[in-house]
Amino acid sequence: MPRRPADPSPRTSASRGRSRSRPTSSNATASREKPRRRSPPVRGGALAMLRLVVAKTRDLAIGLALISAVSFVPVSITADWPQSAQSAMAIAREVRTLLVEVGGDLTRVAGDWLGSTGAEFVNAGGALLSDALQGADGIDLGIQLPGLGDLLPDPNALFGDLIGDLIGDWWPHPTLPAGGGDLPHVAGSFSKAKELLYDRVYRGHRVTAYCGCTYNRKRSVDLASCGLDGYADNARARRVEAEHVFPAAQFGNFRRCWRQPEAYRACRGAAGALLSGRECCLRVDETFLAAHNDLQNLIPAVGMINGDRRDYRWGMAPGGQRYGDCGIRIDSGGRRVQPPDALRGDIARIMLYMRDTYGFRLSRQDERLFEAWSNLDPVDAWELKRHARIARLQGRENGYVVESTD
Known part of the structure; x- marks a missing residue:
């Protein structure tokens, strides 16, 4: 049988080989597709994001801490720096002020929250106790314990003062250094100084200086607590005011900004109206601003008495006007004010401090x-505590208080 001749065309053989190895259309599509990446678990992504946020927060905190540290460079050193550097320092001080104000706000919010929470716990406990005693025969708490409600502390005030005692004394709160050189770091505004006075310095000691009247958080005076209930119709008597021990008029009257505000371009309002001497000095005189807002020179007083005291000088006024059981006497004719015996040393040490710190004349x-x-009325426990709180805030001690305790 004759052999079949071989196919002379190698292309046909190769074509057959390719046809045998050619994949189907579905297999070809599958081979061209890349494997899909699986998205990371949600938990892992959230954890990574949390770590990133923590890292960024840490970096921000470090940066703000460095800015705050730089802002404490005294004004006397930066006075000769270029204008751009002084502008940067001003921004750094503003950042520091914002930080401490936010910290103070957070502290107050925490205290208010704990105070309200504590009040709820106390009220709930009182309700449970009342329910438990309702079934008891022959027990009348109103008879057995008269005035029990007056003896229990206000839960809100209790928890608020507790938080204040725990963190209030060490929380740093210096604001813009209002004066150049070595002047104390005082509040940049009088409103801020008053806030510090009431909330930080006199925290837990809400008692007016001259008459010993108690007042609440809203700064309303309890006139019956100090024998001034006869002045209940006087609106100013019912409120607390921040009193300058060394009157601003006394140390401002010798300054040009007080006597001639028209000499300063900055002492005119938006409409061109001339500011008062006090307002002008607060704008243009760093020494006056520091002395005006210095917490050492501020005490809480009944508003009516603060108004009657005016800018009179301290001295003996045996024939001066008296106010109920209050120990202060005011002689408007002789323009003299006689403080209570227990406050004379405090006032004396403040006046001497103001003379030494700001160069005021006496x-x-x-x-x-x-x-x-000062010798007749030595430093007591409250004056020492008040001084420590102010020194911690302003970075300056009253040497007359410190020396008296050595």
């Missing part, structure tokens, strides 16, 4: 009087 007669008052 007569030789006043200096001898204040030295005598």
Whole structure:
């Protein structure tokens, strides 16, 4: 049988080989597709995001801490720096002020929250106790314990003061250094100074200086607590005001900004109206601003008495006007004010501090009087605590208080 001749065309053979190895259309599509990446688990992504946020927050905190540290460079050092550097320092001080104000706000919010929470717990406990005693025969708490409600502390005030005692004394709160050189770091505005006075310095000691009247968080005076209930119709008597021990008019009257505000372009309002001497000095005189807002020179007083005291000088006024059981006497004719015995040393040490710190003038007669008052009325526990709180806030001590305790 004759052999079949071989196919002379190699292309046909190769074609057959390719036809045998050619995949189907479905297999070809599958081979061209890349494997899909699986998205990471949601939990892992959230954890990574949390770590990133924590890292960024840490970096931000470090940056703000460095800015705050730089802002404490004294103004006397930065006075000769270029204008751009001084502008940067001003921004750094503003950042520091914002940080401490936010910290203070958070502290108050925490105190208010704990106070309200504590009040709820106390009220709930009281309700349970009342229910438990309702079934008891022959027990009348109103008879057995009269005035029990007056003896229990206000839960809100209790928890608020507790938080204040725990963190209030060490929380840093210096604001813009209002004066150059080595002046104390005081509040940049009088409203802020008053807030510090009531909420930080006199926290837990809401008692007016001259008359010993108690007042609440809203700064309303309990006139019956100090024998001034006869002045209940006087609106100013019912509120607390921040009193300057060394009157602003006394140390401002010697300054040009007080006597001639028209000499300063900055002492005109938006409509061109001339500002008062006090307002002008607060704008253009760093020393006046620091002295005006210095917490050492501020005490809480009944508003009516603060108004009657005006800018009179301290001294003996045996025939001066008296106010109920209050120990202060005001002689409007002689323009003299006689403080209570227990406050004379405090006032004397403040006046001498203001003289030394700001260079204010005192007569030789006043200096001898204040030295005598300081010796007769030594530093007590409250004055020492008040001084420590102010020194922590402003970075400056009153040497007359410190020396008296050595």
